[in-house]
Amino acid sequence: MDFEDWKEKLIGEWQGNTELYLEPPPKPGIASASKLSVAPVAGGSFIEINYDWTHEGEAQAGLLLVGYDEENAASAAWVDSFHMSSKVMPFTGTAVEGGATLLGSYEAPPGPDWGWRIVIRPLSANEFQIVMHNISPEGQEDLAVQAQYTRG
Numbered sequence: 001m002d003f004e005d006w007k008e009k010l011i012g013e014w015q016g017n018t019e020l021y022l023e024p025p026p027k028p029g030i031a032s033a034s035k036l037s038v039a040p041v042a043g044g045s046f047i048e049i050n051y052d053w054t055h056e057g058e059a060q061a062g063l064l065l066v067g068y069d070e071e072n073a074a075s076a077a078w079v080d081s082f083h084m085s086s087k088v089m090p091f092t093g094t095a096v097e098g099g100a101t102l103l104g105s106y107e108a109p110p111g112p113d114w115g116w117r118i119v120i121r122p123l124s125a126n127e128f129q130i131v132m133h134n135i136s137p138e139g140q141e142d143l144a145v146q147a148q149y150t151r152g
Contacts, residue, residue, distance in 0.1 A: 003068035003095050007047050009122040010038040016149035018053050020082075024142035030055065036149055041065070049120075051147075055082055064118070066100065076102050078118065089116060098122055112137040116144075126151040 014036040019029030036051040046067040053060050062080035069075075074093035078084065084106075093102035099121040105113045115135030122128045132145035 002072050003074070003100070006095070006099055006120075006122045007040070009125060010047065010049075010120075010128060011040060013037050013152055014128070014149035015152035016147055018145060018147035020053075020055060020145055021143050029143075029146065034147055034149070035152075036147075042067075053147075066102070066120075068095065074100055074102055076104075076118075078102075078104065091118065093118075099128075108137075115141075117141065 016034050016036065018032050018034045020032065021027065021029045032053045032055065034051055034053040036049065039048050040046070041048045046065055049064040049066070051062050060080070060082045062078065062083070064076060064078045066074060066076040072095040074091070074095065076091035076093065078089045078091060079087075087106070089104040089106055091102035091104040093100055099119065102118040102120075103115060104118075105115045108114045114137060117133040117135060119131045120128065121131070127148070127150050129149070130145070130147045131143070133141040134144040135141050
């Protein structure tokens with residue numbers, strides 16, 4: 001499935017739950033209700049994924065802008081009020097398994113940088129998942145966020 005196929009499946013309004021993992025499983029995640037919208041932007045060349053959630057009673061929000069070239073190579077930019085403060089994280093990636101996998105990195109002073117993977121998986125016409133992993137400099141991937149949405 002290429003970008004055009006799964007992009008069309010995601011456009012619309014969604015509701016769901018997200019789990020934030022401040023420590024990797026088997027420690028439990030912190031659950032929160034979440035709303036999400038997906039819209040085409042820039043003439044349909046990109047999709048904009050806007051979402052909100054809460055942590056410890058405080059509203060949080062994020063935005064992921066995703067686009068693909070003719071060979072299904074992805075580029076993306078992500079901001080999140082909890083995870084990114086005032087920085088924008090750039091990503092590259094590909095269409096895989098009926099969705100997308102995106103890989104970016106962030107500064108972790110005094111260094112080295114850490115990685116961040118976002119996987120977007122349409123599960124059906126009315127359900128999809130976003131999973132995020134934190135990646136240590138040694139390459140260890142730990143679950144950071146798991147969100148499940150249904151068309152709402």
